[in-house]
Structures are given as structure tokens and as C-alpha cells.
Amino acid sequence: MESKDWPLxxxxxxxxxxxGMILMCVGFDGYLASKAGMETAQKVMQWVxxxxxxxxxxxxxxxxxxxxHPEKAMKAFYNIRSSWLSREGLLMGILTMTLCFLAxxxxxxxxxxxxxxxxxxxxxVMSLVLVFCMSKIYLLRTVPSWNRNTTxxxxxxxxxxxxxxxxxxxxxxxxxxxxxRWLTEILSVLAILALFLVGIQSAIISVGLFTGDAESxxxxxxxxxxxxxxxxxxxxxxxxxxxxxxxxxALFTSFLFLVYLAFILVLVSEIAGRFFFYASHERVGx
Amino acid sequence: MxxxxxxxxxxxxxxxxxxxxxKACMIACKDKNDLDVGVNWRRVVEYTGGEWVxxxxxxxxxxxxxxxxxxxxxxxxxxxxxxxxxxALCKDENGVVSLDRDKCIGCRYCEWGCPYGxxxxxxxxxxxxxxxxxxxxxxxxxxxxxxxxxxxxxxxFGEFEELKxxxxxxxxxxxxxxxxxxxxxxxxxxxxxxxxxxxxxxxxSNPEEVRWNPKxxxx
Numbered sequence: 001m002e003s004k005d006w007p008l009x010x011x012x013x014x015x016x017x018x019x020g021m022i023l024m025c026v027g028f029d030g031y032l033a034s035k036a037g038m039e040t041a042q043k044v045m046q047w048v049x050x051x052x053x054x055x056x057x058x059x060x061x062x063x064x065x066x067x068x069h070p071e072k073a074m075k076a077f078y079n080i081r082s083s084w085l086s087r088e089g090l091l092m093g094i095l096t097m098t099l100c101f102l103a104x105x106x107x108x109x110x111x112x113x114x115x116x117x118x119x120x121x122x123x124x125v126m127s128l129v130l131v132f133c134m135s136k137i138y139l140l141r142t143v144p145s146w147n148r149n150t151t152x153x154x155x156x157x158x159x160x161x162x163x164x165x166x167x168x169x170x171x172x173x174x175x176x177x178x179x180x181r182w183l184t185e186i187l188s189v190l191a192i193l194a195l196f197l198v199g200i201q202s203a204i205i206s207v208g209l210f211t212g213d214a215e216s217x218x219x220x221x222x223x224x225x226x227x228x229x230x231x232x233x234x235x236x237x238x239x240x241x242x243x244x245x246x247x248x249x250a251l252f253t254s255f256l257f258l259v260y261l262a263f264i265l266v267l268v269s270e271i272a273g274r275f276f277f278y279a280s281h282e283r284v285g286x
Numbered sequence: 287m288x289x290x291x292x293x294x295x296x297x298x299x300x301x302x303x304x305x306x307x308x309k310a311c312m313i314a315c316k317d318k319n320d321l322d323v324g325v326n327w328r329r330v331v332e333y334t335g336g337e338w339v340x341x342x343x344x345x346x347x348x349x350x351x352x353x354x355x356x357x358x359x360x361x362x363x364x365x366x367x368x369x370x371x372x373x374a375l376c377k378d379e380n381g382v383v384s385l386d387r388d389k390c391i392g393c394r395y396c397e398w399g400c401p402y403g404x405x406x407x408x409x410x411x412x413x414x415x416x417x418x419x420x421x422x423x424x425x426x427x428x429x430x431x432x433x434x435x436x437x438x439x440x441x442x443f444g445e446f447e448e449l450k451x452x453x454x455x456x457x458x459x460x461x462x463x464x465x466x467x468x469x470x471x472x473x474x475x476x477x478x479x480x481x482x483x484x485x486x487x488x489x490x491s492n493p494e495e496v497r498w499n500p501k502x503x504x505x
Contacts, residue, residue: 004394068392068412075372075391085371085395140399142365142467285401285463286331286356286496 005278007065012134013162013271014062015092016155018055018099019127020163021048021170026124028167028186029117035182042113045120046106047174048167053103056096063092084136091130098123131159138277145280150204154277157204158270161197164190165243165263172256184251187259191247194266198240201273205233208280229279232272239269295362295381296419297446297471298433299453300355302480304440307332307353314435315357318420325406327417328357328432329496333461335481335488350479351491355441356462357432358383358404358417359470366396366405366416374414375405381446381471382419390414401463402470403497419443446471460485 025048033041064070077093079086102119105111135152168190171183226233243265250258307330315321315328336349360383367375367383374389375396385405392412396405405416420430428434433441442449449455455473457465460481481488490496 066393068394068407069390072372072391075374075389076393077371078373078389079371082368083371083395085369085393089371137395140365140369142399142401142463281398283399283401284467286329286403286461286490 004066007062009271009274009278011059011063011066012155013158013267013274014055015059016131016134016159017162017166017267018052018059019095019131020159020161021052021055021166022099022120022123022127022163023160024048024163024167024190026120028189029120032182032186035185036180038113040182042110044170044174045113045116047170049099049102049106049116049120051166051170053096053099056092056099060092060096084133088130088133088137091126091133095123095126095130098126127159131155140283142285143281143283145282146277148208150207154201154204154273157197157200158273161194161201161266162270164193164197165247165259165266168247168259169263172259187247187251191244191251194247195244198244201240202237205237226280229276232276232279236269236272236276239265239272243269291380291424293380293445295446295471296360296443297381297449297473298357298359299442299444299449299455299473299475301440301442301475302352302354302477303475304438305330305353305355305477306438306440308437310435310437311355311432311441314431315417318423318431319415321415322408322410325408325415326495327404327406327415328355329403330355330492331461331496332491333481333488334491335485337487350481350488352477352479354459354474354477355432355436356402356472356496358419359402359457359468359472360417360419362469362471365399365401365468369395369399371395375416378421380419380421380424382421383416384418384421385414385416387411387413401467446473449473458483460488461490 025045029041029045032044064073067073076089077086080090098119102116102123105116132152135155138146138151141147168187171186243262246258246265247262250256250262309330311328312326312330316326319327321327330353332351332353334349334351336347338345339348360377360381362381364375364377364383367377371393372389372391374386374391375383376386378384383404390413392407392414394407394414396414397407405414407413408415420428420432423430430443433443450473453473453475455475457470457472457474459474459476460483462483464483
């Protein structure tokens with residue numbers, strides 16, 4: 001990885017975190033409304049909107065630092081016909097505007113759930129497509145270490161994992177009266193989901209390490225960049241499982257603040273993972 | 287003087303059997319295009335390798351080393367043009383992959399994909415740069431700077447299909463990538479020690495000259 005790629009690490013993680021929260025919000029909204037009541041569901045949805053809109057804006061701004069000429073960023077939409085980067089940029093802009101519109105609706109008073117829900121569903125579909133576009137950017141036929149089926153899977157798992165842990169934080173802290181059976185049940189489902197996703201990520205890491213592309217890495221025999229960054233991968237795995245551990249402790253005790261710690265650990269783990277992803281770039285040829 | 291501006295697909299021809307690795311082509315390109323330190327549109331790759339091999343009861347070494355000069359190959363299916371989000375990169379009427387610097391935003395996406403390291407980032411202008419086949423020289427009826435500078439006449443250029451018919455060449459050589467990836471408009475007459483695409487026993491011995499790849503780690 002080159003230092004110029006740091007904005008991309010931050011951008012992709014922030015945006016995937018925001019999109020994951022949108023997915024979780026839509027996924028759990030019905031359950032939350034039936035178990036915890038409309039008011040709680042409304043409150044959680046409001047928090048998700050208020051958090052994701054600025055996250056998407058920050059993500060967009062951070063991504064500009066990757067450009068040599070940020071002032072010309074609008075030109076990045078010119079090649080929708082063949083460039084996945086153009087498609088990602090366009091969809092990213094539309095998603096950000098959608099969430100900002102939702103946030104503005106919330107600011108100017110209580111809005112009917114019937115108005116919010118279709119917009120949020122649209123944002124969910126856009127998020128799923130956007131993650132696909134983001135992963136397609138890296139499926140370059142000349143970069144074997146990226147051009148794998150595991151790349152889109154890794155991007156989707158990161159999105160859902162970060163969304164699940166962040167949604168747990170919102171549930172714990174966003175609702176003043178957050179307690180009772182509904183919270184335990186939601187946290188349990190989120191914890192199982194997170195465990196499943198970390199399992200998938202561990203499998204992806206193993207596949208990457210033990211079936212490294214010989215064409216791109218004739219010397220190392222494993223994923224390019226491994227020798228230099230193997231500690232980053234170890235840090236990623238340790239932090240992910242430590243985060244899950246704290247999540248579990250929070251679930252079985254009354255120390256709900258541990259959910260925050262779990263979120264931080266999972267976030268650092270994902271940043272390390274994305275760092276290693278960029279570090280593994282090695283194209284064929286000269 | 288030839289009719290230089292009437293190509294379907296313009297292409298370079300490099301005769302590895304004649305290349306001595308003098309790098310006059312690199313210098314001529316840098317000089318003509320006033321390229322900054324670290325930006326080398328044309329590069330001379332030194333490819334070396336070899337090991338001990340057993341023949342009966344005897345062991346002998348098969349060490350080899352040779353040069354070849356490479357720049358943008360103005361591919362027929364250029365990955366840089368496909369991926370450029372701004373359409374700053376495009377194929378012109380002569381088949382040259384040209385860069386519109388007004389459109390370029392310096393995202394460096396083209397740099398990620400090109401297997402020949404052709405699009406290169408200029409730190410001063412914060413924009414991509416690349417070989418344009420000396421289009422201004424071609425318009426004047428002159429040879430590209432690299433071709434004109436080669437003292438051994440190892441570099442030529444012309445219509446891709448005609449060169450293919452006229453000259454017995456290939457591009458399926460290590461350390462170049464598989465031909466099918468981008469269909470480069472390049473023909474090489476191989477050195478006697480050239481190895482096929484995918485050969486693992488060799489390496490580029492001057493990577494700092496031909497690659498710009500400052501990798502960083504977290505620690």
C-alpha cells in the first residue's frame with residue numbers, strides 16, 4: 001500500500017459502516033416496532049439517519065483527498081459507460097443526498113414512518129448496489145490478488161459486520177429506556193450475526209494466505225504484501241475476536257458499555273483488514 | 287519521410303536481439319517530454335535469472351540476462367481507458383492511447399491496472415502522464431524520440447497489422463503479462479535467452495528504474 005491510499009481505507013470503511021447501519025435499521029425495524037414499540041423504533045431509526053448522513057458526507061470528503069485535483073471531482077462521473085469508479089461515485093452521491101434529505105425531514109419535525117420507510121428501503125437497495133460497485137472497482141483483470149470472488153464477499157461482510165456492531169451501539173445508547181427483553185434479543189441476534197461474519201472473514205483470510213496467486217507473487221507464494229504486513233493481519237483477527245468477546249460479555253452481564261468497546265475493536269480490526277487489502281495490490285507485468 | 291498520420295493502430299516494434307541496454311531511448315523520451323524525476327514513460331527492463339541445472343553427472347549454470355525497452359503499448363483493449371472515470375484517457379484515430387490533462391483528476395485508477403506501468407503520476411502537476419507516441423513529432427513527419435535515438439535501430443514503429451505480417455515477433459515473453467489481458471500493440475523480436483510468459487525463474491534486476499512502487503507498512 002502507498003500512503004496515498006489511506007484516504008481510500010478511511011473512505012471505504014466509513015461508507016460501509018454507514019451503509020451497514022442502514023441495512024440493520026431496515027432489517028430490524030419491524031421487529032423493534034413490534035417488541036419495543038413504535039416510539040423506540042422511531043427513535044432508533046432517527047439515530048441511524050442522524051449518524052449515517054454525516055458519515056456519508058465525511059466519507060465523500062475524505063475520498064477527495066485521494067485525488068490530485070479534488071476541485072475537478074465532478075468529472076469522475078463522466079465515464080458511467082465503462083468505469084466502476086464513475087458508477088460508485090454517482091451512486092455514492094445519490095445515497096448521500098437521500099440520507100441528507102431524510103435527516104432534514106427529521107430535523108423539521110416528526111415524520112410519519114410511512115414516509116420514511118420507503119425512502120429508507122430505497123437507500124438500502126442503493127447501499128447493496130453501491131457495495132457491489134465498490135468491490136467491482138478492485139476486480140481488475142491485471143491484479144490477481146484483488147480479482148477474486150472473495151473481494152465482493154469481503155466488502156459485504158465488512159458492511160454488515162460494522163453495521164451490526166454500530167446498530168448495537170445505537171440500540172444501547174440511543175434509547176434512554178433501553179433495557180428489557182427486546183434489547184437482549186436484538187443484541188443476541190447481532191452477536192450471532194457478527195460471529196458468523198467474523199467466521200467468514202477468517203475463512204477469506206485463510207483462503208487468501210494459503211491459495212495465494214502464484215502469478216502475482218512468484219517469490220512469496222502467498223498474498224503479495226504478506227511478509228511486510230503479516231502483523232496487521234494478526235492484529236485484525238485478534239481485535240475482531242476481542243470485540244466479539246466484549247460483545248458477548250455485554251450480553252451476559254449488565255455492562256452494556258462494553259458494546260462501545262466491542263465497536264471500537266471491530267472498527268480497528270476492519271481498518272487493519274482494509275489496510276492489508278490495499279497493501280496486497282500487485283499487478284501482473286512490469 | 288513516411289506518411290505518419292494514417293494508422294489504424296500504430297505500434298512499436300522492439301528487437302531484443304539488438305538492444306544493448308544503453309537507455310538512449312529513455313533519455314530521449316525524458317528530454318523530449320521534460321519528464322520529472324521518477325516519471326519514465328519509456329523504460330529499459332533488465333531481465334535476469336538462471337540457476338544450476340544437472341546434466342548427467344555434471345552441474346552447469348544457465349544464467350541469462352537481456353534487455354528490452356518498453357513504454358505504453360497503446361493496447362487494443364486498454365484497461366486504463368476502460369477504468370478511467372473521467373474519459374481523460376481514450377484511443378485516438380491512430381490507435382494512440384492519449385490523455386486529456388484537462389479532464390484528468392489524478393485519481394490514479396489507471397495506474398492500478400496497467401500491466402506495463404504506462405500511466406505515471408506526476409507529483410508536481412498532481413496529474414497522470416503517459417506516452418503519446420510523440421504525436422507532435424508524428425504530425426511533423428518525424429520519428430518518435432525513442433525510435434530516433436536508438437543507436438542500434440532496435441526500436442521501430444508502424445502499422446500494427448503490417449508489422450505483424452512483415453516481422454516475426456511475439457509479446458508472449460516474461461516478464462510481460464499474458465497477451466490476452468490488454469491486447470498490446472507491440473511486437474518484440476525475442477532475445478535468444480528470452481523466456482515465455484509466466485516464467486518464474488527470472489526477475490527484473492532494475493525495479494527502481496522501471497517501477498514506481500513505494501510500498502508502506504503499518505509498522
